Amino acid sequence: MTLPAPSDRAYVPFVSVATMMELIHAVGLETMLVELTDAIEAEFRRWPAFDKTPRVAAHSPDGVIELMPTSDGIHYAFKYVNGHPKNTREGLQTVTAFGLLADVDTGYPMLLSEMTMLTALRTAATSAMAARHLAPQGARVMAMIGNGAQAEFQCLAFRAVCGIDTVRLWDIDRAATDKAMRNLAGSGLTLVPCASAEAAVEGAQIITTCTADKQAATILTDNMVGAGVHLNAIGGDCPGKTELHRDILLRSDIFVEYPPQTRVEGEIQQLPADHPVIELWQVITGAAPGRRDAAAVTLFDSVGFAVEDFAALRYIRAKLQETGLYDRLDLLADPDDPRDLYGMLQRARAPGRPVSAA
Amino acid sequence: MTLPAPSDRAYVPFVSVATMMELIHAVGLETMLVELTDAIEAEFRRWPAFDKTPRVAAHSPDGVIELMPTSDGIHYAFKYVNGHPKNTREGLQTVTAFGLLADVDTGYPMLLSEMTMLTALRTAATSAMAARHLAPQGARVMAMIGNGAQAEFQCLAFRAVCGIDTVRLWDIDRAATDKAMRNLAGSGLTLVPCASAEAAVEGAQIITTCTADKQAATILTDNMVGAGVHLNAIGGDCPGKTELHRDILLRSDIFVEYPPQTRVEGEIQQLPADHPVIELWQVITGAAPGRRDAAAVTLFDSVGFAVEDFAALRYIRAKLQETGLYDRLDLLADPDDPRDLYGMLQRARAPGRPVSAA
Numbered sequence: 144m145t146l147p148a149p150s151d152r153a154y155v156p157f158v159s160v161a162t163m164m165e166l167i168h169a170v171g172l173e174t175m176l177v178e179l180t181d182a183i184e185a186e187f188r189r190w191p192a193f194d195k196t197p198r199v200a201a202h203s204p205d206g207v208i209e210l211m212p213t214s215d216g217i218h219y220a221f222k223y224v225n226g227h228p229k230n231t232r233e234g235l236q237t238v239t240a241f242g243l244l245a246d247v248d249t250g251y252p253m254l255l256s257e258m259t260m261l262t263a264l265r266t267a268a269t270s271a272m273a274a275r276h277l278a279p280q281g282a283r284v285m286a287m288i289g290n291g292a293q294a295e296f297q298c299l300a301f302r303a304v305c306g307i308d309t310v311r312l313w314d315i316d317r318a319a320t321d322k323a324m325r326n327l328a329g330s331g332l333t334l335v336p337c338a339s340a341e342a343a344v345e346g347a348q349i350i351t352t353c354t355a356d357k358q359a360a361t362i363l364t365d366n367m368v369g370a371g372v373h374l375n376a377i378g379g380d381c382p383g384k385t386e387l388h389r390d391i392l393l394r395s396d397i398f399v400e401y402p403p404q405t406r407v408e409g410e411i412q413q414l415p416a417d418h419p420v421i422e423l424w425q426v427i428t429g430a431a432p433g434r435r436d437a438a439a440v441t442l443f444d445s446v447g448f449a450v451e452d453f454a455a456l457r458y459i460r461a462k463l464q465e466t467g468l469y470d471r472l473d474l475l476a477d478p479d480d481p482r483d484l485y486g487m488l489q490r491a492r493a494p495g496r497p498v499s500a501a
Numbered sequence: 502m503t504l505p506a507p508s509d510r511a512y513v514p515f516v517s518v519a520t521m522m523e524l525i526h527a528v529g530l531e532t533m534l535v536e537l538t539d540a541i542e543a544e545f546r547r548w549p550a551f552d553k554t555p556r557v558a559a560h561s562p563d564g565v566i567e568l569m570p571t572s573d574g575i576h577y578a579f580k581y582v583n584g585h586p587k588n589t590r591e592g593l594q595t596v597t598a599f600g601l602l603a604d605v606d607t608g609y610p611m612l613l614s615e616m617t618m619l620t621a622l623r624t625a626a627t628s629a630m631a632a633r634h635l636a637p638q639g640a641r642v643m644a645m646i647g648n649g650a651q652a653e654f655q656c657l658a659f660r661a662v663c664g665i666d667t668v669r670l671w672d673i674d675r676a677a678t679d680k681a682m683r684n685l686a687g688s689g690l691t692l693v694p695c696a697s698a699e700a701a702v703e704g705a706q707i708i709t710t711c712t713a714d715k716q717a718a719t720i721l722t723d724n725m726v727g728a729g730v731h732l733n734a735i736g737g738d739c740p741g742k743t744e745l746h747r748d749i750l751l752r753s754d755i756f757v758e759y760p761p762q763t764r765v766e767g768e769i770q771q772l773p774a775d776h777p778v779i780e781l782w783q784v785i786t787g788a789a790p791g792r793r794d795a796a797a798v799t800l801f802d803s804v805g806f807a808v809e810d811f812a813a814l815r816y817i818r819a820k821l822q823e824t825g826l827y828d829r830l831d832l833l834a835d836p837d838d839p840r841d842l843y844g845m846l847q848r849a850r851a852p853g854r855p856v857s858a859a
């Protein structure tokens with residue numbers, strides 16, 4: 144069948160996984176991590192401009208599927224993301240994602256993008272953004288607890304953004320640590336594989352936890368966290384899923400993205416609903432204090448928020464305009480007369496084919 | 502750059518607008534409307550099985566962008582849809598949409614599809630489904646008020662599903678009526694263009710209203726609606742946007758899809774929150790009465806609900822398996838080792854390109 148080609152308005156720029164990887168290499172991974180950190184921080188700086196809502200989650204026994212929308216009144220973005228820790232047993236990923244950027248004025252999509260890769264980058268960039276406001280001055284050593292799909296991106300973002308030079312790695316599965324060591328060889332980081340979480344945190348000024356079990360775990364106990372440490376807790380991001388012992392929370396200054404979501408999903412689901420937390424955007428604008436003193440324990444209770452994906456999608460769209468690295472997807476019907484969708488359908492019928500409606 | 506081809510797990514079946522039109526013609530539009538009506542009814546019949554939530558709307562001065570998720574615990578679906586009545590002035594469509602079907606067990610997408618065309622079909626099929634349970638016996642004449650993009654699909658669905666043989670058309674813009682008349686010529690329907698809404702409803706046993714202004718309008722006044730009529734009100738589907746005079750509602754038996762959403766968006770936003778309504782699924786299962794008697798005025802206060810899109814996406818996926826009419830979209834990263842997303846990115850680097858992370 145010969146169809147008239149859809150018009151420009153019918154096409155949505157599309158970034159596949161292969162194209163995203165090509166784009167990351169074209170920009171350079173560390174450069175992209177740094178630029179994404181700045182892009183996300185720029186959006187946090189204008190936090191009140193966003194229409195915010197906790198993500199819309201569909202929970203099942205083995206995982207969760209979430210939609211994460213937000214808008215600044217000019218652009219609208221949402222991400223589809225799943226979290227299924229048991230997937231890795233079947234050779235599937237724990238987290239896959241894609242996202243959309245749209246024009247609020249018309250409702251028309253402007254970009255559809257894979258976000259499995261992009262979420263890995265924006266999560267690392269968000270952690271680094273928080274740490275550059277909260278970590279103790281001169282921090283050089285990070286403990287990386289949980290060495291799965293997110294680990295290398297975290298390590299590289301902390302190197303590029305915060306000046307970390309040494310990473311102490313531990314995972315319950317030594318093969319994961321070995322994988323991260325291989326991948327980070329040549330990154331410029333000093334890599335120290337550790338035999339336990341206790342060993343990994345020794346001498347670390349920053350402790351990043353990023354484990355995947357969908358349950359309340361105690362990756363860190365209270366005695367493992369010394370004064371002056373910054374905790375970057377990524378894995379507790381789902382109701383019933385936490386990583387830190389409650390006692391750690393009670394002596395930490397706790398920083399969060401969006402309290403209504405973190406209260407349900409983050410480490411602080413272990414605390415009363417009125418336990419004081421500080422919104423990260425207020426630290427960035429200077430409206431709230433960050434680290435009080437060198438001895439304070441700061442905790443970024445990270446669950447991932449829609450504004451970070453919004454920032455990442457806007458960043459990618461700008462890069463597409465520079466690089467031309469995208470495909471065009473025939474996602475939108477574009478009839479000559481917008482009221483004549485049926486006429487468009489009729490005209491798409493192959494000549495000589497009987498009128499199906501007759 | 503030569504990349505290894507993504508594996509089957511990385512690909513998501515994709516139905517573009519062109520492919521959807523090809524699929525509709527391959528099946529036959531009226532056949533598809535009938536099959537969609539049955540598919541949607543089958544899901545309404547097992548209504549309690551669905552995880553339901555009012556759609557998540559981002560309102561702006563000129564329109565709305567909505568996400569409509571639902572799940573039956575086996576499959577998960579959501580639709581992205583906008584509504585921007587002013588778009589037609591710029592040659593754009595009021596409504597565009599796309600949707601996704603996913604596997605709850607893994608969170609992996611199973612189908613990404615255009616839904617501008619598909620929403621037009623499922624909306625018509627849902628209207629026809631309601632009418633075959635609610636319209637007076639032997640109804641043959643429908644008034645079609647509002648002759649925009651949805652009009653022809655409504656007329657054809659009511660012909661195929663309910664046995665309507667005559668349509669009385671009216672639109673505030675005569676050009677829209679002319680367009681619908683041209684499109685429906687040869688459909689087997691007797692078409693009667695009318696000079697006013699009052700003229701259009703004369704002798705009609707079913708009145709369908711489908712106008713697009715984003716405001717409280719009075720397309721039908723109380724004196725225009727006689728005893729025994731079935732009202733199929735589609736256009737009132739947004740806070741502040743209604744089509745019927747309140748007095749009509751007060752003497753109608755009102756049937757809705759999902760009360761928490763319809764209370765906010767439908768015609769019944771004009772009524773107190775405790776005004777009695779009947780859930781359509783209960784009529785279909787026999788748990789609630791439909792039409793009480795020949796003189797009753799029945800009103801389907803239709804706003805569109807996620808379960809209808811779920812049904813439509815499942816129907817399309819089944820058709821893809823029969824016809825092979827789809828593309829494959831590289832939407833999901835699929836590393837050999839699911840914990841090694843970074844390794845996948847590294848291996849995608851062109852040989853000889855410097856290590857960007859170093």
